[in-house]
Amino acid sequence: MDRPDHPPRLVVHGGLLLAEGDSQARPADLLVEGETIGAIGAPGQFDALEGARRLDASDRLVMPAWVNGHTHAHGGLGRGAVADTGLEGFLAASPSINGQRGLDDLALSATLTAAELLKKGCTALFDMTSEFPLPTVAGLHAVARAYEAVGIRAVVAPMMADRTLYQAYPELLDTLPDPLKAQAAQARAADPQACLAAVRAAAQDWPFDTSRIRLGIAPTIPLHCSDAFMQGCAQLSAEFGLPMQIHLGESQQQAVFGEQRYGMSLVSHMNRLGLLSERLSVAHAIWIGDDDITQLAAAGVTAIHNPLSNLRLGSGVAPVRRMLERGLRVGLGSDGANTSDTQNLFEVARIAAYLSRIVGADEARWITAAEALRMGTADSAHALGWGDRLGRLAPGYQADLVLLDLAQPIYVPLRDALRQLVLGESGAAATQVLVAGRVVVEHGRLLTLDEAALRRQAQAAAERLDALNAEGRHLAQALRPWISAFCCGIGQQPFHLQRRLPVTG
Known part of the structure; x- marks a missing residue:
C-alpha cells in the first residue's frame, strides 16, 4: 500500500546510472513503483506513462544510497x-x-x-x-x-x-x-x-x-x-x-x-x-x-x-x-x-x-x-538485515537514491564515473537524496527538519552536558597517561595469533 505522500509512480529520467552489474555508468531511466525500483530502461522508455511524477536527473550521476x-x-x-x-x-x-x-x-x-x-x-x-x-x-x-x-x-x-x-x-x-x-x-x-x-x-x-x-x-x-x-x-x-x-x-x-x-x-x-x-x-x-x-x-x-x-x-x-x-x-x-x-x-x-x-x-x-x-x-x-532490499539499483530494491551533480570539478572531464565518484567525491555534489522514492534532501538542504534550530539546540546541549560532566572529564584526563603507558607496554609483548601485523598483507 502506498504512503499518502507517495504517488504510485516516479520516473527518474535523463541521468547516468550506476546500476547493479554495471562496471560503468550508463544513460538510463529508472521507474519507481511506490517505494521500490520497478524497472530500469533505456532513456525515454517510460515517457508515455500517465500520472507518474518525473524527476529530472539531467547532468546527474544516479547511485545507490x-x-x-x-x-x-x-x-x-x-x-x-x-x-x-x-x-x-x-x-x-x-x-x-x-x-x-x-x-x-x-x-x-x-x-x-x-x-x-x-x-x-x-x-x-x-x-x-x-x-x-x-x-x-x-x-x-x-x-x-x-x-x-x-x-x-x-x-x-x-x-x-x-x-x-x-x-x-x-x-x-x-x-x-x-x-x-x-x-x-x-x-x-x-x-x-x-x-x-x-x-x-x-x-x-x-x-x-x-x-x-x-x-x-x-x-x-x-x-x-x-x-x-x-x-x-x-x-x-x-x-x-x-x-x-x-x-x-x-x-x-x-x-x-x-x-x-x-x-x-x-x-x-x-x-x-x-x-x-x-x-x-x-x-x-x-x-x-x-x-x-x-x-x-x-x-x-x-x-x-x-x-x-x-x-x-x-x-x-x-x-x-x-x-x-x-x-x-x-x-x-x-x-x-x-x-x-x-x-x-x-x-x-x-x-x-x-x-x-x-x-x-x-x-x-x-x-x-x-x-x-x-x-x-x-x-x-x-x-542491517536488509541485504535483499537496500544498496543496489535493481528492480525489487528500495528506491534509496543519490543524485550527484556532474558539473562539480571532480567530474570534469568525465572519464570514469565510478572511479571519480569513489576516489574523488566528498559529498558536495549530492544535490538530491531519496528514501523509498521520496526526496528528503534537495539542493543539499534537508527537507525534514529545521537545520538552523538543530544547530542551536546542539550547541546549548553540548555546553550544558560539558558542565555536568566536568568532574568525569578531569578524571579521564588524569588517567590518560597511565592508560597510554599500559597499552604501549602491552603492544611490546609477543602476540601469538596466527595473522599478519595490521599494516601488512
Missing part, C-alpha cells in the same frame, strides 16, 4: 570531545562524554547523526546506541522516533556490557596510582539481567515500521561482557530476529588479553559460545587471524570496516583483502562522529580504497573503486 554498517548516534553530541588517544583511553573517557543525558539528548544526538548522513547520501545506519547506566525502552523509542522524524532507516541496537573497562583489564587497574585506582574502581557496570529485560520488553512491543526502523542488540566488546551475558544477547537475537553487532579485535590489547583469558582467539571463543550467525556483524575486526576469518565467513557473519576511526584511535588497519579472499562479506562504517569526526561515507569509501595500497605493492590486492562502492552499499545492508 550509502548504507552505514556501524556508527554510534550518541557520537553526534560528542563531536570534538575526544582527545588524541587510543581506544582504551577513549573508553575510559566515554562516561564523561556520554553521561548525564536525558531522553531529549538521546533524540537530539540521533537527529544530528541522521541529518549528516542523509546530506552525505546515506539513507540507512546500524546504530550501536548508548544510554547510561543501561538501556531503557523509553530511550530506545526516543532514538527511533528521531530517526523516523528525519526520514532515515536505522537499526537501533543498544550497546551493553556487564563489565567495566577496569574489570575487563584488571591488570590496568593494578598499574594506577592509589588515588586514581580508588576512583577508577568505583566504576560500576550495568546489571546484565536488567539490560536483557529492557531489550526483551522493547522487542515484544516495537511500535515502529520495521521496514524503516528495526530493533537490534549490541553486546559491546567480548572482554567487557561475561559469557552468559553474550549468550543472553545471542538468544534474544535468535528469538526476535534482531541484528546483532559487536566490536571485535579493535585494539591489540583486546586480542592479547582475549587470548590470555580464553586460551584461544576472541573469534574462536565467540564461536564456542554459539554467537556466530548470519545475524551477527563484527565492527573493526583488525586484530584477527586467518582462521578467525574462515570461521566468520563460514557462519555468514559480516565484518564492518571502519578505516577513519581505526586511524583516529591508532588501532591499525583491518585485513580487508584477506577477508574478501576467504569469502567474508565486508561492509563499511563511519563509526561515531566523536571518534571519526565525520559521518561521511564518501570519505570512508575513499580511505578504505587508499589504505589497501599501503599493505603491499601487489596492485591486484588493492581495493578497487567498485569493491569500495559495493562494501558501502549492498554489503553493509546485510549487517
